[in-house]
């Protein structure tokens with residue numbers, strides 16, 4: 161026993177000495193190769209066998225963290241997030257790519273079909289490896305040098321999780337929810353909203369409006385969706401309210417679809433006429449999911465503004481959780497109670513208006529794929545004198561029988577603008593239509609949030 165211990169002690173001392181020299185002399189990749197060779201030799205020496213695990217851990221400058229697929233029979237969501245992150249990370253470099261069609265996902269999900277992936281984060285090299293046990297359970301193993309411990313455990317793992325989750329969210333199909341009439345609700349939460357897949361082609365790129373305003377809105381949306389830490393810091397609920405106003409056919413609903421597409425949020429289209437009171441509204445809001453846009457269209461028609469609002473209401477909107485955008489739309493901003501739309505309740509007022517020349521150019525590009533034309537000058541001056549909604553311009557530019565006819569469409573538009581010009585001179589604004597006819601509701605306290 162004494163002999164064995166003595167031999168072991170001197171072996172240890174030699175190994176210490178050897179390791180220190182080895183660390184200084186050899187480059188990183190050689191060190192790994194030599195280390196592997198040494199470790200396998202050490203493992204073969206029977207007298208060290210019992211201690212080999214501890215010895216390896218003691219000497220190895222590498223740390224390994226495991227993320228099993230299942231933990232105590234429960235699926236480990238970290239495993240899935242890592243899987244998605246590594247899949248996306250590796251796509252660019254992978255030679256073998258495995259494509260799979262995942263239910264609930266948009267299109268194909270591409271994954272790297274290789275076991276090991278190297279990643280670099282803040283100068284720290286890490287290696288990911290997927291290990292499959294005999295029972296089929298898989299584990300992601302993360303290996304890195306000890307000196308990167310703080311960075312890896314402090315921020316890298318969190319970063320991987322967040323990236324993975326955000327990619328998962330992006331791949332998910334968006335949904336459009338509409339509320340069922342409260343008379344049809346049963347005891348299950350599922351009966352409150354019904355949904356369909358949301359597939360709308362609208363994008364900010366094809367939205368016809370002043371480019372400066374467009375940029376401002378895009379920046380605001382970006383700031384909101386990346387604002388988790390900011391909202392936490394200032395102690396404010398992570399919500400943002402937009403009021404979209406303007407005449408019919410100017411792109412309010414189109415903009416909401418573009419926002420949802422841009423952020424990959426679900427839409428909850430809240431029809432107030434289908435509910436009876438505040439408590440039902442509260443139930444609906446509580447049943448919405450995060451990363452969603454809650455929309456109330458035609459707010460002027462939906463709500464009786466003479467209805468008494470409770471003073472200092474704790475806010476019906478507090479019923480919905482974090483990461484929500486709330487949008488009201490109206491054709492008649494002048495009819496709204498100023499208390500409803502004051503800043504602080506609605507963070508941003510966005511006017512969508514009649515077609516400007518800038519907006520026309522976007523539509524001409526969308527529908528006719530032209531950037532310029534002889535008639536553009538004439539259209540520019542006609543648009544300055546005429547009120548026409550982008551929807552009506554779009555209608556003129558739309559291909560007839562699927563045939564694009566640039567000259568014909570633009571001529572059509574010029575004629576229509578001339579007619580409108582004459583008419584508007586004679587009769588004033590003919591766009592003050594489309595109001596009323598909708599059931600009015602009294603929903604006290606709706607506007608406080």
Ligand SMILES: Nc1ncnc2c1ncn2[C@@H]1O[C@H](COP(=O)(O)OP(=O)(O)OP(=O)(O)O)[C@@H](O)[C@H]1O
Pocket residue numbers: 366367368369406407408409410411412413414415490491512519549550551552554
């Ligand atoms: N600014 C725009 N940019 C691009 N397309 C537009 C724009 N405005 C309207 N359109 C076209 O006109 C159609 C109707 O527009 P949209 O439904 O967005 O108008 P709206 O402002 O919501 O009208 P309403 O007040 O009647 O609800 C859209 O499907 C789109 O094709």
Ligand SMILES: [Mg+2]
Pocket residue numbers: 412413414457
């Ligand atoms: Mg609309």
